[in-house]
Amino acid sequence: MSQLPGKAISYWIASTPHTSTFPSLTNDISVDIAIVGGGIAGITAAILLKRAGKTVVLLDAQQIATGVSGHTTAKVTSLHQLIYAQLIKEIGEEKAQIYANSNQAAIERVAKFVEEENIDCDFSRRNAYTFAETTETLDDVRSEFEAAVKLGLPASFVTETSLPFPITGAVKFDNQAQFHARKYLLHLARLIEGNGSYVFENTRVRNVEEGNPCQVVTATATVTAKTVIIATNAPILDQGLFFAKNYPKRSYIIAARIDPAKAPEGMYIGTGNDYYSIRTTPAPDGGLLLLVGGGGHKAGTVTNTEERYLKLENYARSRFGVEQFEYRWSTQDMVSFDQLPYIGKVTPLSNHLYVATGFSLWGMSKGTLAGMLLSDLILGIDNPWLKIYNSTRATPFVTVESLKNNLEVGFHWVxxxxxxxxxxxxxxxxxxxxxxxxxxxxxxxxxxxxxxxxxxxxxxxxxxxxxxxxxxxxxxxxxxxxxxxxxxxxxxxxxxxxxxxxxxxx
Ligand SMILES: Cc1cc2nc3c(=O)[nH]c(=O)nc-3n(C[C@H](O)[C@H](O)[C@H](O)COP(=O)(O)OP(=O)(O)OC[C@H]3O[C@@H](n4cnc5c(N)ncnc54)[C@H](O)[C@@H]3O)c2cc1C
Ligand code: FES
The missing domain is CATH 2.102.10.10 (Rieske [2Fe-2S] iron-sulphur domain)
Known part of the structure; x- marks a missing residue:
């Protein structure tokens, strides 16, 4: 086997302390709202509900923010590679406008938490770019720029960037952001405990019985709650069939030392079948790390995953001249077939059970948004954005992609x-x-x-x-x-x- 680049741990996890302060659940408790899953969606919902005067419990099977949110690239942006031109075409301008506004609002929600709570999480404003390197995807990038402008997003079309290689064109969004996701989430998680609210780690939820009240069952104890949110990234309950409305996409990231003088400014993502995601982050010793992500595939379908890291390493060496690789990691996210996350009730008949999933590799904004929307929904605050994310919407089972995916699942089963x-x-x-x-x-x-x-x-x-x-x-x-x-x-x-x-x- 070839030597893989760097240590096999996410930089975000390697550079933050272990959260041994949160206990496991050992006794039955009762709260207003139980939130299953301590990633960005669950933590955001928990903090907003607690601020609104509710008692909450956040339960995580492992450690807080070590799931997908501890392995992300942590760009906080409403530029989701290429989406707006397609959304306008598929769901119309009015709904695409909601997507644009709500994701911009999620960025500002993160920025506000950072400011209000004085969170030390390397938050910085950056421009985000989706670029084309050849003429093959240039028209898509130009259409994305035109769609974004139509929706009032802070977009421009550029042909030059600070990337050290030529591009044919890019859509640029101003004033987006990047941060250290785990520093941010650990800080917020610590604000949840107290006054009847709790955080428990190493506490896997095995079942949730919806009722009045609901019972959240773990191996050691039961939580009684009026309302339950399932924020486990891939929902652990089969009600709502979310496993068939999304597919899991796994992707890889490496972190290498880069000379700040040669580092690109801003956050980048390519286009086409074989694209790369690029950003930098400050290293604890004052240096700079270049993060390069890519090599995505449907989870569980590739055995030789080493190849994915080696390809990223080659790309980083040849494009950025980096030599010293520090970390490598990988994770997966649920991709929804219509590109819109599912946020809301688990089934149309649910009155106390909510879900958030399908962030399609853009959950720093969409997971934050899920927390905002679920909090509004549970507090009875009318939020017009909810209508496009409604988790019980008629699902696109008949799209070619979803049919293909579910046929593949059947093939694997047999x-x-x-x-x-x-x-x-x-x-x-x-x-x-x-x-x-x-x-x-x-x-x-x-x-x-x-x-x-x-x-x-x-x-x-x-x-x-x-x-x-x-x-x-x-x-x-x-x-x-x-x-x-x-x-x-x-x-x-x-x-x-x-x-x-x-x-x-x-
Ligand atoms: C490679 C990659 C790069 C990405 N980069 C970006 C990016 O740059 N910008 C962006 O916006 N998005 C990005 N994303 C997407 C983003 O990271 C995710 O959408 C987001 O982190 C998902 O958050 P979550 O809260 O749904 O899940 P998680 O963070 O996984 O949280 C779910 C939690 O639930 C817990 N859990 C699971 N089962 C149980 C159970 N039975 N009982 C109790 N707890 C349970 C898990 O332990 C976990 O901590 C990226 C995704 C990938 C795959
Ligand atoms: S994850 Fe559904 S069958 Fe394995």
Whole structure:
């Protein structure tokens, strides 16, 4: 295996303290609102509801802001690569205007929290760019600029940027922002506790029973709450069928030292099939890190994920001349088929159960927006923006993309059961390898570590029964159906599953 660039940890996590101050839930408690998931959506909702006088509990299966929000690129912008021209075409100018206004408002919500709470999180105003390098996507970039101007966004069209390579054109949004997502979220999370409100970590929610009141069930205790928000990125409840209305997209990031004199100003994203996301962030020692992201694919469908990091490394070396790689990490987000997140009730019949998902890799603004909208909804404040994000809207099951995705899921459910038939022994797994085996008729996912020890678990995803797939760079078992992920020992890393893979004993 080639040497991968940098340490395998997100820079945001490596540069912030471990949140050992938050306990696990051990006793039953009662609050107004229980929020499941301590990422940007859950934390934003929690802080706004607490400010409005409600008692809240924030429950996270792992540590606060170590999910997708701890692995993001953390650009806070309403320039979502290419979206406005398509939105105007598909849902009309009036609704596209809501998308533009609400995402701009989310940026200002973040800026206001930073100012009001004096949050030290490397927040800085930056311009955001979507660029074309060839003429192939230039028309798309120009159309995006025209659509953005029509919607009153702070857009201009440029042919020169501070990137150290030529482009054919870019749409530029002024006065956007970037920050250190985890510093920001940890600061907000600390403001939640007290006066009847709580934050619990290492507390996985296994089930939510909607009622009056609702019961939020964990392995150790139950929370009773009038209202529950599911903000687990991939919803852990199957009601509402959100696993079929979104698909999970996994993507990769590397961080390298860059000479500030040679670093690009602003935040960038390319266009076309093979695009890269670029920004810089201050390093704790006063230096600068260049972040380059890309290599996206549907989660659970790629085994040789090392290749994705190596490609990013080559790109960063050749385009920016960087040599010293410090960190590499990867994460995934739910992509909604109509590009609009789902924010609101879990089903049309839900009166106490809410959800936020489908941020489509732009959840720094859309996750913030979800927190704002859910808080308004629960507080009974009429918010006209909600109508385009309504989580129970008629879903585009009939779009080509969603049909294709759900057919692929069906194929995995059936076809993957035949995988691994040719291997039947743990002895077939070499050190460092993860393999699917069929032993005594059981599908087994087996990994042999570098010391030669076998880690063997059931290969059947505990969500809806698809067969998991090995992810070699992260040493995890990833489900190709709805993005569930497990450690090599079968521990849930990412929803929708809530139960670990069963250990296999030879
Ligand atoms: C590679 C990449 C780069 C990105 N870059 C950007 C960017 O530059 N700008 C931008 O706007 N967006 C970006 N995004 C998207 C953005 O990071 C996400 O949309 C956002 O972080 C999602 O936040 P969240 O609150 O939904 O999820 P999370 O941050 O994952 O929070 C969900 C939490 O729920 C917890 N949880 C899960 N299951 C349970 C359970 N059963 N019980 C209790 N807790 C549970 C998890 O532990 C987790 O902490 C990027 C996404 C990717 C994949
Ligand atoms: S995540 Fe749904 S079946 Fe695995």
């Amino acid at each position: 076809g993957d059961r035949l995988k691994g038939l040719e291997r039947s022994s743990l002895a077939d797994v070499a050190p460092g390898e993860g393999k699917l085996l069929t032993i005594n008729g059981h599908k087994i996912a087996a990994y042999r570590d570098e010391e030669g020890q076998i880690h063997a678990v059931s290969a059947t995803c505990t969500h809806l029964g698809c067969i998991v797939n090995w992810n070699s760079a992260e040493k995890s078992w990833d489900c190709p159906c709805h993005g569930g992920r497990y450690s090599c020992d079968g521990k849930v890393l990412h929803g929708p599953p809530v139960k670990n893979l069963k250990r296999y004993k030879a």
